[in-house]
Amino acid sequence: xxxxxLKALANPARIFYVPYTLAVINFAAQFIVFIIVFLIDxxxxxxxxxTSPLYFLVSVIVVHAILAFxxxxxxxxxxxxxxQIQLLKKKIPGRLAA
Numbered sequence: 289x290x291x292x293x294l295k296a297l298a299n300p301a302r303i304f305y306v307p308y309t310l311a312v313i314n315f316a317a318q319f320i321v322f323i324i325v326f327l328i329d330x331x332x333x334x335x336x337x338x339t340s341p342l343y344f345l346v347s348v349i350v351v352h353a354i355l356a357f358x359x360x361x362x363x364x365x366x367x368x369x370x371x372q373i374q375l376l377k378k379k380i381p382g383r384l385a386a
Contacts, residue, residue, distance in 0.1 A: 305356040309370050314355060318348045 303311040322344040329339040
């Protein structure tokens with residue numbers, strides 16, 4: 289039983305070489321940015337929208353590749369970022385979080 293717990297902590301779930309939490313946060317953030325840019329373009333240009341979803345797809349792939357590179361160096365990167373987000377939700381000062 290103990291070996292299974294250590295193995296799960298040492299090898300976090302991954303989506304295409306990126307920890308699951310980071311991949312979901314990346315996609316959600318990129319999607320929200322694309323929606324905001326699309327809505328701004330829609331209000332400025334009316335029906336003649338020039339924002340392409342291809343930019344969104346390319347940016348998601350590029351950022352995902354960067355995250356894969358950094359998570360290869362530090363496999364616990366997703367857990368570190370999720371812990372920092374939890375500290376921000378609890379409003380714990382940064383000097384205590386380090």
